[in-house]
Amino acid sequence: MAQVVTADRGGSIREDALGGDEEAFEALIGPLVEPAIRLAYSMLGDRMEAEDATQEAITRAWRKLGQLRSGMPMRPWFLAIVVNQCRNVRRTRWFRLVRTKPIVPPDLYREPSVESIDLMRALSLLPDRDRQALFLHFYLDLPIEEVATALGISAAAAKGRIYRACHRLRPSLLEEEI
Amino acid sequence: MDDMRPEIQEAFANQQSKLGNLADSRERLVRGALAARNMHRDGRTQLAAGVAAVVIAALVIATFAYVRTGIGPARHAPPVPASSPTPMSRPLNVSNDTPVILYHDPVNFDQLDGTTWDGKIDGRVGRGVTNGGVGNAQGSLYTTMGDIRDRTGQVVATYDPKNQGVFWADDGVHFCDVVRTGSRDESGPGMLQTGAVGQAETNVTQIGTFAPANLQGGGPVVAACSPPGDRAVVYQAPPGGVGVVQIWVIQLSTGRKVWTGGGGGWIAASHDGRYIALADGSGQTTIYGAGGAALAKLDGTVFAFSWDGTLAVAAGSFGAPPSIVNWSDGQTVWTCPDNSLKYWDSFAEPGGSHLAIGVLDPAFPQTRGFAPVDLFVVGADGIVAFERKNVTLFMY
Numbered sequence: 121m122a123q124v125v126t127a128d129r130g131g132s133i134r135e136d137a138l139g140g141d142e143e144a145f146e147a148l149i150g151p152l153v154e155p156a157i158r159l160a161y162s163m164l165g166d167r168m169e170a171e172d173a174t175q176e177a178i179t180r181a182w183r184k185l186g187q188l189r190s191g192m193p194m195r196p197w198f199l200a201i202v203v204n205q206c207r208n209v210r211r212t213r214w215f216r217l218v219r220t221k222p223i224v225p226p227d228l229y230r231e232p233s234v235e236s237i238d239l240m241r242a243l244s245l246l247p248d249r250d251r252q253a254l255f256l257h258f259y260l261d262l263p264i265e266e267v268a269t270a271l272g273i274s275a276a277a278a279k280g281r282i283y284r285a286c287h288r289l290r291p292s293l294l295e296e297e298i
Numbered sequence: 299m300d301d302m303r304p305e306i307q308e309a310f311a312n313q314q315s316k317l318g319n320l321a322d323s324r325e326r327l328v329r330g331a332l333a334a335r336n337m338h339r340d341g342r343t344q345l346a347a348g349v350a351a352v353v354i355a356a357l358v359i360a361t362f363a364y365v366r367t368g369i370g371p372a373r374h375a376p377p378v379p380a381s382s383p384t385p386m387s388r389p390l391n392v393s394n395d396t397p398v399i400l401y402h403d404p405v406n407f408d409q410l411d412g413t414t415w416d417g418k419i420d421g422r423v424g425r426g427v428t429n430g431g432v433g434n435a436q437g438s439l440y441t442t443m444g445d446i447r448d449r450t451g452q453v454v455a456t457y458d459p460k461n462q463g464v465f466w467a468d469d470g471v472h473f474c475d476v477v478r479t480g481s482r483d484e485s486g487p488g489m490l491q492t493g494a495v496g497q498a499e500t501n502v503t504q505i506g507t508f509a510p511a512n513l514q515g516g517g518p519v520v521a522a523c524s525p526p527g528d529r530a531v532v533y534q535a536p537p538g539g540v541g542v543v544q545i546w547v548i549q550l551s552t553g554r555k556v557w558t559g560g561g562g563g564w565i566a567a568s569h570d571g572r573y574i575a576l577a578d579g580s581g582q583t584t585i586y587g588a589g590g591a592a593l594a595k596l597d598g599t600v601f602a603f604s605w606d607g608t609l610a611v612a613a614g615s616f617g618a619p620p621s622i623v624n625w626s627d628g629q630t631v632w633t634c635p636d637n638s639l640k641y642w643d644s645f646a647e648p649g650g651s652h653l654a655i656g657v658l659d660p661a662f663p664q665t666r667g668f669a670p671v672d673l674f675v676v677g678a679d680g681i682v683a684f685e686r687k688n689v690t691l692f693m694y
Contacts, residue, residue, distance in 0.1 A: 146328050153324040161317050162310070166629060170317075171327060178331035240309040258303050259310040286302055 134194075138185055145185070149178055152195055155260050156202045162255045163206040163248070173209050177202040196262065196269035203252065203270055242289050250285035257282055386411045390421025390449060397648045398437035398449075399675075400692035402427065402668070410692060412437050412449070415647045415654075415675060417684030424451025430668060433692055434466035435569065435648040439495065440692065446495055455495045465520035468569035468648065471495070474523030474530050479504065482511040488518040490532060492525065492550060503553030505546055506534045516543070525550060527570035529588075541579075547571055547590070557590030566610075568603035569646060575600030575610060575625075583612070585625050594625050602644040604653055609678060611644040611653055620644070620655055622676055632680040642671045643691055651678040662688040 136144035156177060160170035180201050188197050243251055249271070256267045257278075268278035385406040390398065398412035400423065410423040423437075424447055431442030439454070440447055441464045446455040457464065461482075464473045472494045480486035488506045493499035506518025522531035528550050534543040545559040562584075563577035574586045577599045585594040601620070602611040609631060613620040619634035620641040634641075639657035646653055656671030664670065670690045675683045 142332055145332075150324050150328060153327055154320050157320055157323055157327075158314055158317065162313065167317055171323060174323075175327045175331045175334070178328055179334045182331065239305055240312055243306070243309055243313075254306060255310055258306040259314075289306075290302060 134185070134188070134190075145182060148194060149181060149198065152198050153178070155195075156199060159199060159202055159252075159255065159260065160206050162259075163203070163252065164209060169209060170206075173205045174202060177205045180205070193266065193269075196266035199256070199260075199262075199266075199270040200272055203272075239289065246285050246288060250281050250288075253278055253281040254285045385409055386420060386422045388421050390419070390423050392419055392421070394438050394449060395436070397435065397650065398423075399654055399673075400433040400437045400440060401673075402690040402692060404688065404690070407666070407690070410440070410451070413686075415650060415652055415683070417675060417686065423449050426451070427692060430693060432464065432466065434470040435468060435645070436470040438470055439466070463520075465523050467492070467523040467525050469524070469526055470648070472523065472525050474520045475499075476505060476518040476520060476532060478508050485509055490518075490520075490530060490548060490553075492523070492530075502530070502550055503548055503555070505532050505548065506544075509537065521545075521565055521574070522567035522569060522571035523550075524570040527572065529556070529571035531567040531571040531574060533565050542576060545574065545576065547574070547588075556588075559586065559590060564599050564601070566600050566602055568607040569605060569648070570607070573603055573607045575603070581614075585610070594628075596623065596625060596628065600625070601641065602646060602653065604678065605646040605648060605650060609653065611641075611655055613641040616641055620657065622653055622655075622680070631678065632674075632676045632682070634674070639672060642669060643693065647675075652676060652683055656689070656691050659687065668693070 133144045133147055137148050153174065156174045157167075157170050160173045160177075161167060164170050164173060177198070181198050184201070188194060243254070246254070252271060253267055256262045256270055257264065262270065264278050264282070265275050267282070268275040271278060271281075273281075385403050386409065390412045392398065392414060396414060398414055400410055400412050403409035403411045403422070408428040409425050410427045411420060412423045413420045424440075426445070426447075427440075427442050429443055431440050433440035438449055441457075444456055444459045445453045446457065446464070448454050462477055463475045465475060466473050472492055474490065474492050476488040476490050478486060479489050486508055487504045488508055490502040490505045491499040492502060508517035516535040516537045518532050519535050520530065520532055522529070524530065530548045530550055531545065532548065533545045535541065536543050541561065541563055542565045543561045545565065547556040547558070548554065549556055559574075559576070563579040564575075564583075565577070566575045567573065572588045573593075575583050576586065577583045581597060583596050583598060583600045584592050585596070585600070587593045596610070596612060598612045598614045598618075599616075600610045600612045603609065604622075608624060608626065610623050610625045611620055612623050612625075617640045619637050619639055621630050621634065622632040623630055634655075634657060638660055641655070642658050643656040644653060652675050655674045655676065657674070658664075658669060659672045662670045662672075668690050670688045673686045673689045673691070675685070677683055
């Protein structure tokens, strides 16, 4: 499991980075690179593309560093840049694999129960945005508020996506448990 | 919900385990990003090329590439300058079993030239190709207006183009065709035949239905012919000739129909007929396997397969920039670098790993009966082996 370290360790480092200090910028962004690659890989499925997207996101973060308000955590802000970059990459891909499984006639298809299918396959069947919310919250351990910032949505919407995704994985989940 | 956390974490961890070791990624990517930042700050234009060592920012260079240690190959190689304005006089000097790409000489359209699949050896092949024709996959034999010629331009056989066609088999020696069994003025079944230079045609099986010739009513068309694979693919074209009414996969040795399928839009088959891509007319294409099972579905239209069948050349349409896709997992191997270039034609290197893709370039508009293209020859790794602009490929 990826360990995400909050990189916002003090205004002075940020000020130095804003002033063009590359070492300060690297100190700010460095701990976020691995979780960024992992997030990008979860969205793009290819290490090379994930690293390309992450590197591009780092460049953009450097240019946009002045937009990061004082006191605002850097992690969700940077991961939002990564998410947007990955979405750009996917938009430029011409082809999306719709299905790899043998196409089963509708009258033979049954919704599999979670007991009979691998959870990873179930995750892969989730809508992308729901799966991204799960990844950020459960794998990168971001709190709901940071998930919301990273995905560019409200905290309530982030919570809803996570609940919906969990419900699809385990239909018996009650809303009160969220 | 939190009681699902361990399971979900484990599932994601399994996925992430394929990512491998990221120990060196932090420094590489940050350094690379800072270098890119400095390049933009200096206002320089960049040209992506090749692989290099880690670059420390503040170097002043004329060209720039994103660099990381251990990364894959470059996505796009610099283009080769357009052909010389003089006709090719040097004969093509390669062994007859070396595959070549055939194209019209840029100065003398009636002359046929050829280039090896690495773009390094070009030479003159023959003449008499003003009206186009079709070469076999190897470029060692070609048809033109009723003649079959070899690479020296010598006529080695003739055929009646009005009543017979030549669809070259993947072995480069045989060909397939579906001929009428009755009068051209009447509807009637077709007969799938195979033949070879110097041999009489052999009937394989009746297939499809020809409409009267004067009605342009469609008929059976060969999509793949493979004596080594003992397989042919034939489809029934509707009136007007565009689209697919029905598909048959036939065992050549017995004439048995291995499987038959329904209709669709554009059809493409691997050289051995093992894989068939059929567009459904709604913007998606289904890939069928040897026995007719649907193996995958992609957005867009597939126009060709690599020789080993694993990669597909595809685009949103004929008027869209193409890509090469691993159709089994949907991963894009190569994408046309310029959105102004439109798909025109593609074919696979016989016995090799490259795909040749011709795209229409607005800088070189069509002025005669055949469209010039920019030719990209791309490897299975996405590397462009060579590129050539303003080439008129040899085709009907």
